């Protein structure tokens with residue numbers, strides 16, 4: 001039977017021709033779901049001079065990339081992006097549309113779901129699909145400050161839409177030998193007809209790439225102030241990593257929001273996560289339990305952070321961190337076995 | 344300027360606990376508050392009224408008890424507050440909510456004059472989607488500027504704002520009428536004044552029910568008009584792992600070297616990490 005709506009479409013978000021990692025993460029997840037129901041994965045790429053991203057989308061798992069290039073699409077703006085997205089959705093009729101739950105992604109998703117109209121599940125952290133013949137999207141998301149998870153369905157409307165949190169789903173390894181189709185979609189809109197103008201973009205000065213970091217040394221309220229973070233920075237530098245933080249530290253302005261890990265911050269999955277003076281509230285841990293090895297340093301032996309930590313030190317960071325800096329600076333410990341054993 | 348602020352009464356989700364046995368929410372004793380982001384939206388509207396004159400109308404869709412939230416907005420200085428309430432509106436998801444709110448904003452324009460600006464919060468504590476704002480903008484054909492951290496200027500029929508993005512701030516300009524969704528960084532919410540509190544105590548919010556919207560499409564409201572349904576909910580398990588407790592930094596460093604981390608992270612024997 002030929003289905004009217006078929007395939008899973010992922011919106012590829014980009015700035016200056018560089019895709020946001022969540023785009024490839026969602027293509028990876030779309031691929032996994034598509035295998036289950038025998039569907040194709042489509043990427044939607046918009047911008048000015050972004051053909052390379054259509055190609056990249058295929059390398060990351062898309063079967064087809066719809067490409068819309070136009071000067072008015074140089075920067076994200078709701079109107080030209082939603083109009084061109086709607087064009088493609090109406091032509092292609094995907095059964096599922098996935099969009100990163102970033103600021104721009106949420107802006108776009110909210111607009112197009114209303115236009116279509118269809119149901120839209122926000123900020124999902126689990127995505128699955130029921131097998132044939134139902135092919136229902138099982139879109140699950142945290143509710144009530146992460147205290148509950150809920151699965152949301154959209155049974156009667158197509159496409160089924162969801163935004164999904166960055167950092168949760170894993171991208172497939174890039175495969176340059178993958179082949180797929182790039183389909184150019186014509187689009188026209190006059191700049192003069194667009195009311196919104198982007199005048200300037202100020203890149204945050206305190207930039208930190210938590211999502212791609214292999215080592216994160218994160219501090220919490222237990223650091224007591226911005227000075228504590230200087231020690232963490234020293235440790236992070238030695239380990240080739242970056243500094244993360246829990247929310248109270250950001251609220252207290254000890255460090256900028258760019259460093260925040262958790263529900264309202266970033267979801268990270270480094271190889272090593274060292275949590276210092278962090279109690280381990282679920283709003284924090286949801287953002288870091290994907291890490292390979294978690295170390296917790298906390299003076300309270302009952303802190304819930306130890307529930308998710310592979311290694312724990314019960315102690316005051318003011319003692320432990322300087323010692324750790326010393327140990328790391330000294331290099332490989334003499335007592336260390338010539339290693340290779342996994343944890 | 345005529346500014347409409349969309350406000351929702353929400354349970355303070357920070358206070359909600361879960362009955363881990365049944366996996367249900369314990370709502371008893373959980374206070375109902377005005378969604379925090381929406382108070383920042385109201386504050387932004389009040390500041391614009393101070394600069395440019397005009398009026399601030401607050402609209403909420405919710406049960407009769409949401410009157411309390413509306414009174415709070417009056418105490419802060421809103422000119423009028425409308426409660427859109429009817430059992431038929433109940434069970435609405437974001438699509439149905441934005442439909443009803445858009446109709447209510449049209450009616451507010453008929454009642455008090457054309458609307459120049461609609462302000463919504465970034466998201467609610469309970470719905471937590473941030474979708475209702477864009478939904479309203481789309482239905483009313485308003486320009487949409489989301490995640491606004493600062494209103495830079497309103498000059499003539501143009502508004503300029505700073506929008507927050509993950510990696511920076513964007514300065515954007517658009518034409519009125521427009522809809523903004525605001526972050527808490529946009530301002531500090533004022534406290535109610537004594538005259539404000541007295542005005543609020545006396546104030547009876549304006550109530551609009553389905554009957555007040557003769558042209559409303561009843562298939563688009565409430566549960567019936569909502570494409571999404573919650574099929575299942577559960578309490579997420581905390582991932583518990585076996586913790587190896589070590590006795591200090593030196594021991595930790597040794598323990599880490601006994602794993603495959605040094606290899607995977609490319610730590611070399613000479614310089615350590």
Ligand SMILES: Cc1cc2nc3c(=O)[nH]c(=O)nc-3n(C[C@H](O)[C@H](O)[C@H](O)COP(=O)(O)OP(=O)(O)OC[C@H]3O[C@@H](n4cnc5c(N)ncnc54)[C@H](O)[C@@H]3O)c2cc1C
Nearest residue numbers: 220221222246247262263264265277278279284299300317
């Ligand atoms: C809607 C919502 C969203 C949220 N989003 C996030 C989010 O994205 N990220 C986030 O992190 N939080 C978030 N939170 C907040 C979260 O609930 C917790 O309040 C927060 O994570 C606690 O931070 P903390 O562990 O640093 O502070 P605390 O809970 O105060 O813990 C401090 C810890 O430091 C330890 N300590 C103190 N002194 C020392 C010392 N000298 N040496 C060693 N240890 C010491 C203490 O024993 C304690 O365990 C959110 C909350 C809500 C309601």
Ligand SMILES: Nc1ncnc2c1ncn2[C@@H]1O[C@H](COP(=O)(O)O)[C@@H](O)[C@H]1O
Nearest residue numbers: 349404463464466467470472473474475
């Ligand atoms: N029932 C409602 N009544 C009035 N405004 C609402 C309602 N629901 C949502 N809003 C507005 O839309 C914003 C986003 O809500 P949400 O999409 O639920 O996260 C809120 O901050 C409010 O400004």
